[in-house]
Every structure is written in C-alpha cells, then in structure tokens.
Amino acid sequence: MELLDPNISHQKKINFKKEIFKFLKYWPWILLSMVLFYTAAFLYLKYTQPQYLSKTTLLFQESDADKGALSDLKNLGMGISGDEELQGEAAVIISKPIIQKVVKNLDLNVSFYAKGKIREVELYKMSPYSGKIIFADKDFQEATYFIEPVNDNSFKFSEGPLLNSKNTFKYGEIVKLPWGSVVIKRNFKGYLPYRNLVVFRSNKIAEMQLEKSITVQLPKGLLMDISLIGEAPNKSEDILNELTEQYNLDGVNDKNAEAQNTAEFIDARLDLISGDLGKIELDKENFKKANKLTDLDVQAGIAVNRLTGNVENIYNESSKLQILNSIYDMASSGKDQLFPTGLGMPETTEALLHQYNEKLLLKKRTLNQATNDNPSIKAFDKDLAELSYLIRNSIQEARGQAQKNIGKTNMEIGEDKGSILKFPTQERVFRNIERQRNLKESLYLYLLQKREENAITLAVTTPKTKLVNPAYTVGIVTPNYTQVKIGAVSLGLILPLLIIFIVNVLDNKVRSKDDIEALVANIPLISEVPHSEIAKPLIEKNDFTIFAESFRILTSNLKFILRTKSIQKGGVILVTSSVKGEGKTTISTNAALSLAGSGKVILIGADIRNPQLHRYMKETREGLTNYLVSDNISIQKYIVGSGLSESLDVIFSGSKAPNPNDLLDMKKFDDMIDELKKIYDYIVLDSAPVMLVSDSLHLVDVADIVVYTVKSEFTEKEMLMFASNLKKDNSINNMVFVLNNVKPEYSRYGYKYGYGYYNDSNKKSFYQRLFRL
Incomplete structure (x- = not known):
C-alpha cells in the first residue's frame, strides 16, 4: 500500500x-x-635475473680453561671462550685482508657475461674465456668491453675504451688498455668462444661489492652461518669456501706467530746457557787437574747428604729468579712483543702473559684494517700498558719471594759450612763449581724440553674452525x-x-531505483522509463516494447493513485523536474498518449518560458499565454488535436510572456482547469523545472498528483534532497517520482528480467552487452 x-x-x-x-x-x-x-x-x-642464496656453516672449538701438566699439548688449536669473542670473529671473517685474498685468488675483479636482449647472465666457470688484471691505474674503477673470437688463437675487444685502433690480441699475451694491462686466456672447460660481455673492476670495487653481499649470523652454540646472495650459485659457493679457507689460514698464522716468538726466546737462552755450561765444565776440569782430585763423593758424603736439600732449593729458586729477570727485562723494554709462556712461572704471572699475548695479537689483526689513531688501537695500547704494569708487579713479587727463599737457604748453608771446616778449601771450591754446573744443566734441560713442545705446536696446523656444512645453494630468493x-x-x-x-x-548521479529509495524514502517511485536510442521517443499504437510497457506501468499507477483519491474524471497530473534536460516533456507526452488509450486526455504546455511540446507535434502559434491575457472566456479556441491520437488534445504554451508567475497564478487559469475537468478524463500539465523557476509551484494547488521526473545518470543526488525539501516545505502530499532514461544494467527491465515476448528493435549484440558499450 x-x-x-x-x-x-x-x-x-x-x-x-x-x-x-x-x-x-x-x-x-x-x-x-x-x-x-x-x-x-x-x-x-x-x-x-634470479638471485640465489648460498650458505656455509662453521663450528668453533671451545678453548680449554684447565691448565694442567699437559695444557701445552691440549691447546694446540685456537679456541673461542665466549659469545663476545665469537662476535669479534664474525667481524674478522669479513675483514678487508681476508676479502682481499678471496678477490685475488678467485679473480673476482674480472667477470664474463652472456649478453641477451634484456638481461645479462654471468657465465663464471662456463665462460669461453678467463681473465686477470695484471696492472691497473690508481684511479681506475670499471671498464666494459665486448669480446669475441677472431680465430682459434686470437680475440678482439669492441665497444670499449680502447687505447688505439688495434683491438685484436692473442690469447695469453699482455693486453695494454688505457687504464692498465690484462691477460685473456681460453677456458676449454667452458662454452665454445662467442661474443660475450667482459667487465673489469678495480680490486677496491670488487672487494666492496663482495663485502656488502656477505651476511654473517651467529646461531646458538659456537656456530657461525655465512650466507651470500648472487646471480651464479657455483660462484657464490666458491667464494664461501675460499673465505673459510683464508680465515682458517689466518688463524693458524696468528697461532704460529706466538709459538715462533717463544721458539726464538728459548733458542737465545739455550745459546747463552750452553756457553756458561761449557765454561763451568772447563773450570771443573782445570780445578781437578790442578788439585789432583778424583772422586769427592766419598770425601764429602756426610756433608753432601746434609746439604742436599738446601742445595736443591738454591738450584730451583735461582732458576726461577733468572727466568723472572729475563721476563721482567722484556716487560720493561716498552716494545710490543709476545712473551714466552709455559716456563714454570707462578700461575698469576702465567695468566697475565697469556692475556697480554692474546690482546697483542688482536691489536695486530685490527691494525690490518685501521691506523694507529683509531680509538680501538688506542684502547688496545692502554690495555697492553696496564697488563705490562701488572706483569712487572707480579714478577717483582715473585722475585722478592725467590730472593727471600735463597737468602734463607744460604743462611742454612752457612750454618752447615761451619760443620765442614775440616774439609780442604779445594773441596769447597769444587762443590761451588759443581753447584753452578748443576744449575746451568737443569736450566738447559728444561729449555730443551720446552723447545720440543713448542716445535710440536709449530708443526700442528689445526684450523680455528670445523666446516660443518660446506658451501651449498639453498635456492632462489629473489x-x-x-x-x-x-x-x-x-x-x-x-x-x-x-x-x-x-x-x-x-558518483553523485542518480542511476537506479535504489539510489532514490536510499536518499528519499518518503516519496514513492511509481515507474522506471528505460533508455531509448531514439532522439524523440514516442509510444505507438500496439507498441509492445519495453519503453511502451514502462509507460503502461506509469499510467496504471497514476490511475490507482487517482482512484484512491476518489477522482474518477478530470484528474490533473503535473509533470515537473529539478532542472532542464531531465525528460519531463518526454514523460508528459508519452504518459498522455498512454492515458489516451482508455480515456480522453488533454496535454497542456505549462512551461511557458521554454516550451518543448513542439518537438513531438506540430505547434500552433497561440496557446495558454494567449488565452490567459485575452478577454476570451472560452478555452476551446486554443485546444488543438495532437495528431498522435484521436483521444489526445493539446494546448500549447503560446506566445512567450514576461511574467509567467503572474499568468499561472490567475484565477482564470484555475477556472480553465475546472472547465477542462468536465470535458477530459485526464489533464496532463507539462511544467517548468522547479529548481530553476517558481512557475510550477503555482500549479501544485490545482494538481491531483505531482510527477517529479528524475533522469538516470543525469540528475544529481542533491537534487533529490531538493525534491524532498520541496515536498516538506510546501506540504505536497501527492508527489511521486518517475525515473527516466534507465539503462538495462540499472533497471528491472535488464536483459535478465526483460519481457521475452516483446520486440526490442534496439537490442544490443552480445559483445556490446558484454562490455557495456
């Protein structure tokens, strides 16, 4: 309802x-x-060009903190003591010295590519050529050439910065270019020679590119993952393997540097002690010859047994004292040098020496990438100075203790000497010589043992890391x-x-019935008039098109509304719109034609400012305005046949008037409507747009129903709010909407729900409907 x-x-x-x-x-x-x-x-x-991810995994050895009797043989490799040191090794493995060796060994500054129309593919080992840069200028960065074979023994460069007109060279000969010299050789393991692209880069650029492409990660434990993303997976694997090898060689060299310094120190001490020992032996021989001595053991058995313990103490403490003095002299020299370790010094001193050596080695490795002014080098110098100071203090304490023990022992020996005064002076001198000989001999044997242990350390080349996963390619990452x-x-x-x-x-245009109902729900929509390709569409007799059917639905709804108002004859239908061009004249004309099929209808051109009825029928000069301004009482003079239907008459707008509002507001216009109601079943008023002029507002009072025309894809949604406000402000209770020019995709008359038994001469092809053309 x-x-x-x-x-x-x-x-x-x-x-x-x-x-x-x-x-x-x-x-x-x-x-x-x-x-x-x-x-x-x-x-x-x-x-x-796809980018491949290649990886390798290393496992570090854990350092042995126990310093037992066999500690020198347990720690022949270099271990890692914690996460901080492992992070340091992560920086060392991609340090510039190691990167430089990798670039040099693999000739990464020369690359050969297969040139395609769009992309370039690096050939690496499958390249027909191999190259090496012999010399490059200081300012050289990169040069690119095309290389192609001339015959089996020569090739030529093209499209590059050549020195002169000569561009053909032999394989294996030195080629002089504007920026340096290179050597190109045949690679018989690669493809047959053809035209390729060769790129020469400076070592600096190659090293920089390699350093940026390497990623180091530290998972749990002592593991290190090294990954590389590159175009050629086999090249990336070779780089990772070479990087691991150079890192291990660097670690072995660092370990051997400490052992080599220890060996040099021991050899120097052995030379000195060997000379002293030879001199003592000669003194002993001369003393025995001069005093005609043979075996003093029997003569001094009792005294020797009593003094044995003290003599051994003197030997031990004197040996320690000499070693401590030598180490102290090295620590006082102020030079950066590795200290000998494992010579039987106190545990505190031994630990400080190990710590000093490790700090000094780390400084030397850092100097490979930094200068002496680097804050890290200065921090190392400060730490080394502090350790040197602690070493000297520790040695002084140990020397004081040794001297104290020697003094105490000498006092005890002095007491024993009083009991052996009966022995000849020759015996005392001989024992003194023997004591010196035993002292030098024990020290000599001790150093020989340490030299052998150090030689074993030098001979063992245990790598710093264990290769858990050799370099392998995971797959394409980008x-x-x-x-x-x-x-x-x-x-x-x-x-x-x-x-x-x-x-x-x-979109601010009204397109379908839903747009109207969503914005203005209090004004009913009684019909949708479909779009027509005809410029002046008019329904005809026995017209069964969808266009004609829409007007039958419109007139049926209009009749229904009029019946609800108890209007059986003379119903006045006012057709208006918001602005010009929304099709109100088309709606009023075709609605009048449809109503004429069941009654007598008159169509009045109430738009006296811009009349449009002449577009559909032959217009007469006189009409509504002429009637309103004349003294003629009867309207019959101005009523003419429409020529479209016998039941449809027309009153045209007539001459244009300067005061349309006053004319339509005359009582004579109301009397005319009352007179026409007696003659016609339906009166259709084609009025002016209400948003532009106020002419149509004077017609609302005489209209039984106001048909407000809205044009699909033309009328803006704000105009619907104007219609709603117009209804509210003027208390228009009989307003309805008609949606005009609705295309099939916005209408219930679309192809899916169309009336199949109606003929549509304007039916579009499948292709047009498919793309909404």
Whole structure:
C-alpha cells in the first residue's frame, strides 16, 4: 500500500547481492586487468635475473680453561671462550685482508657475461674465456668491453675504451688498455668462444661489492652461518669456501706467530746457557787437574747428604729468579712483543702473559684494517700498558719471594759450612763449581724440553674452525615466483575493484531505483522509463516494447493513485523536474498518449518560458499565454488535436510572456482547469523545472498528483534532497517520482528480467552487452 501512503518510510536492509553485482557487472574489465597484471608478472619473472642464496656453516672449538701438566699439548688449536669473542670473529671473517685474498685468488675483479636482449647472465666457470688484471691505474674503477673470437688463437675487444685502433690480441699475451694491462686466456672447460660481455673492476670495487653481499649470523652454540646472495650459485659457493679457507689460514698464522716468538726466546737462552755450561765444565776440569782430585763423593758424603736439600732449593729458586729477570727485562723494554709462556712461572704471572699475548695479537689483526689513531688501537695500547704494569708487579713479587727463599737457604748453608771446616778449601771450591754446573744443566734441560713442545705446536696446523656444512645453494630468493604471481593476480583484482569503488563513492548521479529509495524514502517511485536510442521517443499504437510497457506501468499507477483519491474524471497530473534536460516533456507526452488509450486526455504546455511540446507535434502559434491575457472566456479556441491520437488534445504554451508567475497564478487559469475537468478524463500539465523557476509551484494547488521526473545518470543526488525539501516545505502530499532514461544494467527491465515476448528493435549484440558499450 506504499502508493496509497507515500509518507511511509522504510529502513532498508543492505542488499549484499546487489552490492556484489555492482562490481561483478564489470567482470570483463576485472578479468582483463588480472590477465594484464599476470602477463606483466610473467614477463618480469622471465627477464629478471634470479638471485640465489648460498650458505656455509662453521663450528668453533671451545678453548680449554684447565691448565694442567699437559695444557701445552691440549691447546694446540685456537679456541673461542665466549659469545663476545665469537662476535669479534664474525667481524674478522669479513675483514678487508681476508676479502682481499678471496678477490685475488678467485679473480673476482674480472667477470664474463652472456649478453641477451634484456638481461645479462654471468657465465663464471662456463665462460669461453678467463681473465686477470695484471696492472691497473690508481684511479681506475670499471671498464666494459665486448669480446669475441677472431680465430682459434686470437680475440678482439669492441665497444670499449680502447687505447688505439688495434683491438685484436692473442690469447695469453699482455693486453695494454688505457687504464692498465690484462691477460685473456681460453677456458676449454667452458662454452665454445662467442661474443660475450667482459667487465673489469678495480680490486677496491670488487672487494666492496663482495663485502656488502656477505651476511654473517651467529646461531646458538659456537656456530657461525655465512650466507651470500648472487646471480651464479657455483660462484657464490666458491667464494664461501675460499673465505673459510683464508680465515682458517689466518688463524693458524696468528697461532704460529706466538709459538715462533717463544721458539726464538728459548733458542737465545739455550745459546747463552750452553756457553756458561761449557765454561763451568772447563773450570771443573782445570780445578781437578790442578788439585789432583778424583772422586769427592766419598770425601764429602756426610756433608753432601746434609746439604742436599738446601742445595736443591738454591738450584730451583735461582732458576726461577733468572727466568723472572729475563721476563721482567722484556716487560720493561716498552716494545710490543709476545712473551714466552709455559716456563714454570707462578700461575698469576702465567695468566697475565697469556692475556697480554692474546690482546697483542688482536691489536695486530685490527691494525690490518685501521691506523694507529683509531680509538680501538688506542684502547688496545692502554690495555697492553696496564697488563705490562701488572706483569712487572707480579714478577717483582715473585722475585722478592725467590730472593727471600735463597737468602734463607744460604743462611742454612752457612750454618752447615761451619760443620765442614775440616774439609780442604779445594773441596769447597769444587762443590761451588759443581753447584753452578748443576744449575746451568737443569736450566738447559728444561729449555730443551720446552723447545720440543713448542716445535710440536709449530708443526700442528689445526684450523680455528670445523666446516660443518660446506658451501651449498639453498635456492632462489629473489624474485619469489609464487609471491610475484599471486601478488600480480591480487593487484589485478584489487586495482579495478578499488577504482570501481572510488568511482561509485565519488558518483553523485542518480542511476537506479535504489539510489532514490536510499536518499528519499518518503516519496514513492511509481515507474522506471528505460533508455531509448531514439532522439524523440514516442509510444505507438500496439507498441509492445519495453519503453511502451514502462509507460503502461506509469499510467496504471497514476490511475490507482487517482482512484484512491476518489477522482474518477478530470484528474490533473503535473509533470515537473529539478532542472532542464531531465525528460519531463518526454514523460508528459508519452504518459498522455498512454492515458489516451482508455480515456480522453488533454496535454497542456505549462512551461511557458521554454516550451518543448513542439518537438513531438506540430505547434500552433497561440496557446495558454494567449488565452490567459485575452478577454476570451472560452478555452476551446486554443485546444488543438495532437495528431498522435484521436483521444489526445493539446494546448500549447503560446506566445512567450514576461511574467509567467503572474499568468499561472490567475484565477482564470484555475477556472480553465475546472472547465477542462468536465470535458477530459485526464489533464496532463507539462511544467517548468522547479529548481530553476517558481512557475510550477503555482500549479501544485490545482494538481491531483505531482510527477517529479528524475533522469538516470543525469540528475544529481542533491537534487533529490531538493525534491524532498520541496515536498516538506510546501506540504505536497501527492508527489511521486518517475525515473527516466534507465539503462538495462540499472533497471528491472535488464536483459535478465526483460519481457521475452516483446520486440526490442534496439537490442544490443552480445559483445556490446558484454562490455557495456
């Protein structure tokens, strides 16, 4: 009963199916977008050089903190004592000296590529050529040439900075170029020679590129993962293997440097003690010859037994004292040198010496990448000075203790000497010589033992790390084929949907019945007039098109509304709109033709400012304005046949008047309507747009129903609010909407729900309907 009570307001639910079909009706364009994006992704993946991830894993040995009797043989390798030291090793493994060796050994500053139309592929070991830079200028950075074979023994350069017109050279000869000299050789393990691209880079650039591409990670435990992303997986694997090898060689060299310094110290002490021992032996021999002595053991048995313990103490303490003095002299020299270790010094002193040696080695490795002014070098110097000071203090304490023990022992020996005064002076002198000999001999044997242990350390080349996983290639990391394809399809789907959504959001035009009902629910929509390709569409007799059917529905609803108002004859129908061009004249003319099929109808051109009825029928000069300004009482003079239907008459607008508002507001106009109601079943008023002029407002009072015309894809939604306010402000209770010029996709008369038994001469082809052309 909506037509009976147009003030009923409905709270409409969202029609999800309809909202979805707003997007689905553009499915050809969405599908085309997805195909285009997928094609672009396919071309991108086809012509993009893939990047491969290669990895290797190293395991570090844990250092042995126990310092037992066999500690020198247990720690022949170099271990890691904690996470901080492991992080330091992570920086060392990609330090510039090691990177330089890798670049030099693998000739990474020369690369050969297969040149395609779009991309270049590095050939590496499969290249027909191999190259090496012999010399390069200081300012040289990079040079690119095309290289191609001339014959089996020669090749030529092209498209590069050549020195002169000569560009043909022999394999293996030195080629002089503007920036340096290179050597090109045949690689018989690669492809047959053909035209390739060769790139020469400076060592600095090659090292920089390699350093940026290497990533070091420290998982749990003493493991280290080294990864490299590159175009050629076999090249990346070779780089990682070479990097590991050079790092281990660097560690072995560091370990041997400490052992070599210890060996030099022991050899120097052995030379000195050997000379002293030879001199003592000669003194002993001369003393025995001079005093004709043979065996003193029997003579001094008792005294020797009594003094044995004290003599041994003197030997031990004197040996320690000499070693401590030598180490103290080294510590006082102020030079950066490695201290000998493992010579039987006190544990505190031994630990400080180990710590000093480790700090000094770390400083030397840091100097490979920094200068003496570097804050890290200065920090090392400070730490080494502090350790040297602690070493000297520790040695002084040990020397004091040794001297104290020697003094005490000498006192005890002095007491014993009083008991052996009966022995000849020769015996005392001989024992003194023997004591010196035993002292030097024990020290000599001790140093021989340490020299052998140190020689074993030098001979063992245990690497710093264990290779857990040799270099291997994980796979392609970029581009991610699956993600790119899914992303392209998703973007191809989302982008048109987003564009459609934005267009719909920004669209301020009325297009369908739902737009009207969503904005103005208190004014009923009684008909949708479909779009027609004809410039001046008129319904005809026995017209069964959808266009004609829409007007039958319109007139049926108008009759129904008039009957509810108990109007059986003379119903006045006012047709208006918001602005010009919304089709109110088309609606009024065709509505009048449709009504004429069941009664007598008159169509009045009430738009006296811009009359349009002449577009559909032959106009007369005189009409409504002439009647209103004349003294003629009868309207019959101005009524003419429409020529479209025998039951349809017309009163044209007539001459243009300067005061349309005053004319339409005359009592004579109201009397005319009353007179026409007696003659005609329906009176249709084609009025002016209410938003532009106020002429039509004077006609509302005489109208039984106001048909407000809205044009699909033309009328703006704000105009609907104007119509709603017009109804509210003027208390118009008989206003209804007619939606004009509705295309099939916005109408219930679309192809899916059209009346199949009606003939539509303007029916579009499948291709046109598919792309909404």
